[in-house]
Amino acid sequence: MSALGGPKQTGGVQSPTGMGIAIGIVLIIVALVLAFFFAQMAGLIALVGIIIGGVLIGFGVHFVPVGGAPAAMGQAPGIATGVAMLAAGAGLAGLFGGAWAAPLGLPLALAGGAVGGGLLMAITCTMVNIIYVFGMGIPAASGKVAKDPITGDTFPEYKSQGTEGHGLPFISWVGGVIGGALGGLGGTLIYLELLDIYQAQLPTILDTTVEQIAPVAISLAGVFAVGMFLMNAVLAAYNITGTIEGPHDPKFKRFPRAVIAAAVASAVAGIFSIGLLELVGVF
Amino acid sequence: MEEIVFGIGITALAGALATVAGAAEDTESDIGSQGDPNSQVQLAPQMGYIHRIFNKAVAGEPPAYGLWVALGAGLAWAFMAMQINPILAIVLGSALAVFVQGVYATTAYLGRTASLAKFGQPVYIDILKSMTTVTMAHAFVAIFTTVAMCHLMISALGHPFPLPLLGLVWGIALGAAGSATGNPFYGKERQYQEQKFGAGVPISASGNIVRYAEAGQRNSLDNGFFSAKLGGPASGICFGLIVFFELWRTVVFEPLAAGWGAVIIGIVIILIFAIIDRYIEVWARKTFGPYTAPEEASS
Amino acid sequence: MSVKIEAGAGGGIPHNQLVIYGLVGSLVLIYLTYLNTITGTQYFAFFGGLAAVVALIWGTDTIKHLCSYGLGTGVPSAGMIALGSGVIAALFGATTGIAAPIVTIIIAAIIGAVAGVMANHVVRMDIPVMIISLTELAIVGAMTVLGLAAMACGTFEFIGMITGEISILGFAVETYEFSLIGGSIIAVIFMLGAIAIQHSFNACLGPGERQDRTLMLAAECGFLSMITVAIISFAFIGFIPALISLLVSVIGWIYTYTQYIALSKRDAYAWLDAQPILEPKGGA
Numbered sequence: 001m002s003a004l005g006g007p008k009q010t011g012g013v014q015s016p017t018g019m020g021i022a023i024g025i026v027l028i029i030v031a032l033v034l035a036f037f038f039a040q041m042a043g044l045i046a047l048v049g050i051i052i053g054g055v056l057i058g059f060g061v062h063f064v065p066v067g068g069a070p071a072a073m074g075q076a077p078g079i080a081t082g083v084a085m086l087a088a089g090a091g092l093a094g095l096f097g098g099a100w101a102a103p104l105g106l107p108l109a110l111a112g113g114a115v116g117g118g119l120l121m122a123i124t125c126t127m128v129n130i131i132y133v134f135g136m137g138i139p140a141a142s143g144k145v146a147k148d149p150i151t152g153d154t155f156p157e158y159k160s161q162g163t164e165g166h167g168l169p170f171i172s173w174v175g176g177v178i179g180g181a182l183g184g185l186g187g188t189l190i191y192l193e194l195l196d197i198y199q200a201q202l203p204t205i206l207d208t209t210v211e212q213i214a215p216v217a218i219s220l221a222g223v224f225a226v227g228m229f230l231m232n233a234v235l236a237a238y239n240i241t242g243t244i245e246g247p248h249d250p251k252f253k254r255f256p257r258a259v260i261a262a263a264v265a266s267a268v269a270g271i272f273s274i275g276l277l278e279l280v281g282v283f
Numbered sequence: 284m285e286e287i288v289f290g291i292g293i294t295a296l297a298g299a300l301a302t303v304a305g306a307a308e309d310t311e312s313d314i315g316s317q318g319d320p321n322s323q324v325q326l327a328p329q330m331g332y333i334h335r336i337f338n339k340a341v342a343g344e345p346p347a348y349g350l351w352v353a354l355g356a357g358l359a360w361a362f363m364a365m366q367i368n369p370i371l372a373i374v375l376g377s378a379l380a381v382f383v384q385g386v387y388a389t390t391a392y393l394g395r396t397a398s399l400a401k402f403g404q405p406v407y408i409d410i411l412k413s414m415t416t417v418t419m420a421h422a423f424v425a426i427f428t429t430v431a432m433c434h435l436m437i438s439a440l441g442h443p444f445p446l447p448l449l450g451l452v453w454g455i456a457l458g459a460a461g462s463a464t465g466n467p468f469y470g471k472e473r474q475y476q477e478q479k480f481g482a483g484v485p486i487s488a489s490g491n492i493v494r495y496a497e498a499g500q501r502n503s504l505d506n507g508f509f510s511a512k513l514g515g516p517a518s519g520i521c522f523g524l525i526v527f528f529e530l531w532r533t534v535v536f537e538p539l540a541a542g543w544g545a546v547i548i549g550i551v552i553i554l555i556f557a558i559i560d561r562y563i564e565v566w567a568r569k570t571f572g573p574y575t576a577p578e579e580a581s582s
Numbered sequence: 583m584s585v586k587i588e589a590g591a592g593g594g595i596p597h598n599q600l601v602i603y604g605l606v607g608s609l610v611l612i613y614l615t616y617l618n619t620i621t622g623t624q625y626f627a628f629f630g631g632l633a634a635v636v637a638l639i640w641g642t643d644t645i646k647h648l649c650s651y652g653l654g655t656g657v658p659s660a661g662m663i664a665l666g667s668g669v670i671a672a673l674f675g676a677t678t679g680i681a682a683p684i685v686t687i688i689i690a691a692i693i694g695a696v697a698g699v700m701a702n703h704v705v706r707m708d709i710p711v712m713i714i715s716l717t718e719l720a721i722v723g724a725m726t727v728l729g730l731a732a733m734a735c736g737t738f739e740f741i742g743m744i745t746g747e748i749s750i751l752g753f754a755v756e757t758y759e760f761s762l763i764g765g766s767i768i769a770v771i772f773m774l775g776a777i778a779i780q781h782s783f784n785a786c787l788g789p790g791e792r793q794d795r796t797l798m799l800a801a802e803c804g805f806l807s808m809i810t811v812a813i814i815s816f817a818f819i820g821f822i823p824a825l826i827s828l829l830v831s832v833i834g835w836i837y838t839y840t841q842y843i844a845l846s847k848r849d850a851y852a853w854l855d856a857q858p859i860l861e862p863k864g865g866a
Contacts, residue, residue, distance in 0.1 A: 020703025027696060068655075069322035072470030074483030080319045080466035081459060084659050085345035089459025092452040093529065100442050100533060104542040112533075115549035119532075120456060120525050122556040127464045127521035129563050135468045135513050137481035139567040151561070157573035162485025173560050177553060206744075208758070215445060215764035216744045222448045223669060223768050230666035231697060234659045239705045242655040261700035268696045269667065272674045272689055279677040280740055325788075333859050340785060342658040342777055350773040354810055357770030361817040364748060364760050379813060386806055386839070387777070390799055391785040393846040397795070398788025403862050405852035448766035451773060500859055 016257055024264040031267040038275045039197060046193040047270050053189035054232045054266025058258040060182025061087045061236035064121070065172035065246040074166040077142050077245050079128055079176070084230065084237040086124075087183050091229050093120040094184015095191055099222065102192060110188055117184020121176040125168055132167040140167030145248050150174060165245075175246030187229050190266075194221035194273055201277045224273045231269060232262040290534035293439040297432045298527030301457075304428040305522030308348060308457055309465030310515040311421035313473075314414060314507035315339030315388060317347065318462045320470035323492050325395060328404035330490030335407050337414045337503035338395045339388045345458035347387075348425070349451055355380035355426040356433055356450025363446075373434060377427040384426075385419045414503050421507075429453055432526065440534065453526075460522040468514035473506055481571060528552050594793030597643055601718065604640025605687070608633040608725045612683045615732045619739075624823035628830045630732030631811060633725060634775070635804030635834070641722030642782040642800035643793070648715035649783060653707070657787070660719065661780030667693040667716075668723020669772050673763075676728065677740040686724045694720025719779070726775040727768070730811050733827060734771070735762045735818040743768075746818060760817070767814055774810065778803035795845040802842050805835035 035047035064087050067078025098113025132138045141158040143165030151170050159165050198217035203210050239258040244251050316324040317339050324338045341347045359376030396406045433449040436442045474492040475484045536544035611633035617626040649657050675686025698713030732738040746761035747754045758764045782800040808831035816824040847853050
């Protein structure tokens with residue numbers, strides 16, 4: 001880190017400050033009240049859906065095994081890219097599947113989104129291991145734990161000298177798939193809630209049919225889902241300070257902080273997305 | 284039935300386009316040392332290793348490709364709105380997006396290198412002249428194929444997203460798949476070719492990247508030639524499989540079980556990949572063997 | 583990427599001054615696009631792009647301040663959170679008609695401040711400039727989106743962004759599909775802003791970073807984004823207004839790009855063409 005200071009890297013998890021929690025609770029309540037005021041029960045349900053979606057994204061990012069720059073040199077386990085961006089790749093691929101299945105109903109669309117995100121991560125993580133094993137001759141070894149919690153494989157004797165481990169142990173693979181699935185689920189949930197709101201409101205405001213307005217509703221919901229996804233993913237990435245090995249990493253225990261932050265940020269961003277159409281034609 | 288056969292054809296074509304896109308994307312980013320291996324190209328001069336490698340730090344690959352593909356798709360959409368035929372529109376859109384990519388690449392190299400003046404790293408202007416064009420050519424292949432794939436998804440398979448939004452989604456996914464698969468191969472196997480094979484790079488060796496080639500001095504075109512042998516194709520297979528299975532499970536199995544068929548098949552595919560991954564992991568552990576004797580406690 | 587993030591030594595324009603220039607400049611320039619509505623033409627669309635350029639220069643300096651603390655994750659993520667919150671604020675603001683730019687700034691400040699409080703007090707980044715930086719970045723993101731959107735379709739009002747015209751067999755038909763939002767061009771603007779806002783500092787970071795060079799690159803990124811938006815705007819506004827936008831952006835881009843190259847040449851250790859590696863004295 002830079003000489004100017006920065007986040008404290010000392011051990012343990014610093015719990016959120018009282019002020020942070022209090023502001024968060026107040027903001028969520030205000031947002032819920034406003035949502036009810038804007039669009040009655042439909043608005044309230046939509047905002048709750050958006051908050052849950054944001055929480056799922058923030059939580060899901062913690063599962064994704066990302067090693068950052070050292071992983072590209074086989075110096076640290078995980079996938080060699082940025083955590084927010086990898087999660088975004090998986091979550092948005094899930095959004096693609098979820099949006100496609102949207103006409104089939106909420107449960108199916110959500111399941112489609114989750115499977116889409118999980119599928120991307122499953123294939124990507126497998127290819128990462130293929131490259132490590134067949135391209136570089138390096139077996140997987142975690143640096144944070146001595147034993148894989150799922151398979152019971154031991155790691156210390158497979159770790160190269162002078163590194164923190166390398167490759168993707170099976171627990172990280174599973175974590176990646178769960179993370180991708182949660183991201184896809186959360187992104188799709190935000191998209192569907194916003195789409196419902198816009199498809200209900202836009203035709204009455206503009207005096208047209210749902211079919212005519214569909215491109216606008218889909219684009220608005222899609223862009224906002226992407227925007228909120230990135231906000232939540234970046235907050236979660238800040239929480240884990242860039243790299244994490246997966247659910248077995250000690251950093252994983254920090255997730256409650258990201259869950260609170262994601263809930264509040266999604267509530268505030270969500271209320272403006274829901275209230276978007278309230279002012280059309282007023283001015 | 285005919286509709287499904289048509290859908291499978293489009294799915295296969297989209298998967299093939301995605302494979303080409305993934306391979307071109309990884310080769311492009313490795314020639315430019317974009318993404319995570321960039322940190323070593325940046326670090327080397329600070330450790331006293333002056334080099335002639337292209338240092339194109341635009342952003343991580345996922346956001347960068349999110350922009351290139353979304354931009355290509357947006358320009359193509361605009362040209363189509365101006366009544367230009369789709370194929371021409373996609374080519375023109377991709378070409379303009381590549382122009383933006385090339386400009387970003389040059390400014391990134393100049394900026395990073397000029398900021399390293401303290402360590403005696405000069406700006407080699409011939410790197411810009413010879414390598415920017417090569418990365419632009421690869422980027423054009425990646426952008427064109429991805430935008431074409433997105434256009435197929437909309438016009439032939441009926442996905443509801445407009446073209447630019449779909450471009451953004453698949454561009455980020457392309458960057459994520461390409462950087463995840465291709466980066467370690469370039470970062471470990473090429474930059475640190477002199478280190479032991481079959482082991483990670485010791486942290487103490489950081490910055491000591493290979494700077495001399497078989498003859499003369501290594502430049503980034505040598506790196507592209509190397510990545511194109513395994514890292515690029517593997518990234519291509521990764522992205523191709525992602526796109527293919529994502530479309531295939533929907534096109535073929537959505538009619539089953541009121542739509543749940545697609546979800547079930549998706550889960551089955553994930554489980555199959557879990558088995559493949561576990562097999563590879565165990566194979567590696569057995570074949571490469573433990574590097575040190577297991578400790579008493581771990582029996 | 584976990585490159586060690588270093589900013590150059592102080593000097594140059596103080597940050598607070600840049601904030602004021604950026605805020606006032608982008609606000610005034612966005613309002614100049616309202617001349618389109620007043621005069622009933624589309625010739626003034628390019629002012630939206632200039633507003634984005636001014637905002638990006640300000641945002642670059644903010645990112646430099648924030649990222650010099652070391653976030654643990656790359657510089658690009660700051661651009662993502664800026665535009666993620668900015669796009670929501672910009673589109674919400676756009677629905678308020680003539681008040682749009684001001685409402686956009688207020689909404690963006692709220693979203694950015696909430697993200698900052700969460701980052702500092704819940705996620706415990708404990709970075710002194712976090713809250714103010716994320717607030718500034720959200721405003722910059724929102725002004726960039728609003729400015730480029732106004733440039734593309736000639737107005738910063740929501741109704742103008744969701745309606746477009748397409749000629750079918752020679753007849754002009756009003757449609758929602760071929761509009762800025764209906765066609766998701768807003769997604770392109772989102773990514774253009776997200777990369778442009780972080781690129782300048784990300785590209786120039788290092789011990790030799792100099793403010794004038796970084797800010798010149800920010801302007802270059804802004805004009806480069808303007809070029810593409812100007813090309814897209816041919817689909818929405820008349821031929822002559824779009825051509826004016828394109829000319830303004832190309833001229834601005836050529837000027838800033840050559841200036842940036844000149845500044846890089848000034849700061850570089852050496853400027854060599856086809857020369858071998860200069861091994862440092864005493865060997866590596």
